[in-house]
Amino acid sequence: MGEPTRNNVHEGTYRVGVDIGGTKIEAVLVDAAGSVAASHRVPARRGAGNVVEDVTALVRTVAGEHLGELAGVGIGTPGQVDSEAGTVSHVVNLDIDTLALGPEVGERLGGIPVRVENDVNAAALGAAQLVPGARGEGTVVFLNFGTGLAAGVIVDGVLQHGFSGAAGEVGHIPIDPNRFACPCGQRGCLETVCSGASVQRLWPADGRPAMPDLIERAHCEQADAVRVLGIVSHAMGDALQIVGQAFDPRVIIVGGGMAKTGEPLLDVMSDELFRREADCPFLKGLHLADRLRLAPVDQPIGALGAALAV
Amino acid sequence: MGEPTRNNVHEGTYRVGVDIGGTKIEAVLVDAAGSVAASHRVPARRGAGNVVEDVTALVRTVAGEHLGELAGVGIGTPGQVDSEAGTVSHVVNLDIDTLALGPEVGERLGGIPVRVENDVNAAALGAAQLVPGARGEGTVVFLNFGTGLAAGVIVDGVLQHGFSGAAGEVGHIPIDPNRFACPCGQRGCLETVCSGASVQRLWPADGRPAMPDLIERAHCEQADAVRVLGIVSHAMGDALQIVGQAFDPRVIIVGGGMAKTGEPLLDVMSDELFRREADCPFLKGLHLADRLRLAPVDQPIGALGAALAV
Structure with missing residues (x-):
């Protein structure tokens, strides 16, 4: 493949997936073929603000130079998920009552589409x-x-x-x-x-x-x-x-x-x-x-x- | 709509559905809109030969003048159905051990496609x-x-x-x-x-x-x-x-x-x-x-x- 055009880049060849667990948060960079190109993990911190901050930082880290080429970010999380709204509630292990996880992370990443899924589904x-x-x-x-x-x-x-x-x-x-x-x-x-x-x-x-x-x-x-x-x-x-x-x-x-x-x-x-x-x-x-x-x-x-x- | 062309007729605007039960066999003629245009039923007779004969006759009766316009025939039957093969087995109430119901009925109706389904699915x-x-x-x-x-x-x-x-x-x-x-x-x-x-x-x-x-x-x-x-x-x-x-x-x-x-x-x-x-x-x-x-x-x-x- 030659140099991707600017247009192709914005169609997005990479995706980032994030798995929020009770003790750690893990992210992978996935290429167009569906293979893992990079991965990174951090210990989970409790509280909605910390989770949004850690997920956002993790996406930046794992995406690296491909951050501008992301088609989107997917997040798997425990708790009760509303995938349409991108919200999650009742994440007992992380002290989260209700959190607009998708919108919050998406906004911090400059409007990248974010899909929130139940962790088992992911x-x-x-x-x-x-x-x-x-x-x-x-x-x-x-x-x-x-x-x-x-x-x-x-x-x-x-x-x-x-x-x-x-x-x-x-x-x-x-x-x-x-x-x-x-x-x-x-x-x-x-x-x-x-x-x-x-x-x-x-x-x-x-x-x-x-x-x-x-x-x-x-x-x-x-x-x-x-x-x-x-x-x-x-x-x-x-x-x-x-x-x-x-x-x-x-x-x-x-x-x-x-x-x-x-x-x-x-x-x-x-x-x-x-x-x-x-x-x-x-x-x-x-x-x-x-x-x-x-x-x-x-x-x-x-x-x-x-x-x-x- | 004007007079359908011969070609349109053979694409099939009508379908017949047959429901084989333990005591009766019922058939309906369904039009292109999915509505029932005609129906007919007969008492069920036991034995594979009788069932094939009765289903075939019922299709002819209910289709009437539209017999040549059928897109296909669907049959719902009790027993263990293999929809791919069009076979059914273990229809205890009708004394059927194994029967190539779809192929048998299709052949008698001049090669019309016949779909066999489990009665509950139908x-x-x-x-x-x-x-x-x-x-x-x-x-x-x-x-x-x-x-x-x-x-x-x-x-x-x-x-x-x-x-x-x-x-x-x-x-x-x-x-x-x-x-x-x-x-x-x-x-x-x-x-x-x-x-x-x-x-x-x-x-x-x-x-x-x-x-x-x-x-x-x-x-x-x-x-x-x-x-x-x-x-x-x-x-x-x-x-x-x-x-x-x-x-x-x-x-x-x-x-x-x-x-x-x-x-x-x-x-x-x-x-x-x-x-x-x-x-x-x-x-x-x-x-x-x-x-x-x-x-x-x-x-x-x-x-x-x-x-x-x-």
Whole structure:
């Protein structure tokens, strides 16, 4: 390619994606081909003003000399997002009540278009870009086993938000027979048992990641580990049947902090599905276990996906 | 408009839709505007040969002088459908094991394109055409409380089949705490409690429709009716939360035989949702009860939808 013309430059060949987390904010510069050209991260500071300031600075840093060539900025954030308005509210971990995140950041960056997405939706887009076989036509569900449990749903490459932005909020379907109280006010929400945070609560492992420890001890037939893993994997089976039978997706990507458990996590999920399939030809015919994939844990899928959402 | 040219005629201005049921087969002729121009029905006869013969004859009858102008024929049928191949299998009520329904009917009609759809999917398309506010952009879920329980999912006017044709098969998600045995081999499937057939089994009403009788007696505080309605409405609440939170649809159309119960059925569902919302601001914010609509029970939505699927 020769020197880009001024006009081409303003059509924008680069995008920046920002992933706001509870402890860090990460940004990537994504080129026209959808590849990560640069990345940078800073510790997260609490408060709306700090978040706007840090995100803006991070965009400038990661864009570098390409700042003038940005087609737009995408931001993935926890909390309740209104993508139309670019606002986010109830970001408890960062002390944000309500924030016009998109407009505030856009104004500081000279009017660049800014797209704000729910963090799980952004991660879904990023993961679907990187997981083999997840790009292109058909439905892909990204199941995020993080602090909470929620799904991002992509149909033919397009993120599905639903009528009120709640598409994929399967974590608060109250069907777990243990009926633990959920902070949402219901009892027995899936999220009370099989989110990353819930497993950490059900199986405190001295600050170490709970799930690998739980699986290892259950494999050694330690009785309480077998019991707790039974509770967790049952709820995982319910979550997989719900997204599997509602959406019948081509690929189900397992993400969130719990994905760091790696293949043993997929084995637990597959075993639960096989157990359920044993007596049910219909479920067996769906081969849901074959559709499971791990989200890449060593790549900035949240920030990448936020950029792709632009 | 003047006299259509021969060419225009062969592009096809009419479509025929056929709805195969356990007791009757119904066909409609649909004009270019999507309106029903003619309809006809015959009793269903068992056996693959009879079904092919009856469907073919019905298409000829309902198309009449427009037979040469058909753009295609759509057929909605119970059983397991492969829309790509035009085949259907396991139609238990009609003694059909496997049948190349599309190719067989198409051949008898001189090579007209024939589209075969699952009956619930066809009804979803037909209902979405007729229910006020359900056409156009966004997601519409049609929840069919019939012999079984299944959903048809329409996104931006397009039926969603999923990877293996199982999208919307929520009836066999096993989460009902009663854990009744399901013919599918699992226990506690939603379908074991809140399908039309299940309610009829849980509340035998001397051959009369069970749901209106059950609701009426529960309103009169007849103890066993209150208990059974509690079981049924709890499963309905689960089904509504599953489709409501997975898809976040703009409209949820309640169809199937149970829709003949009318407004009292929507009241039962709404009350169950209100009960669940009482302690949960998240669920309350979704206003799922406002999204409920009854499918029209006096119109051939299955046959109309089959035509629209062409």
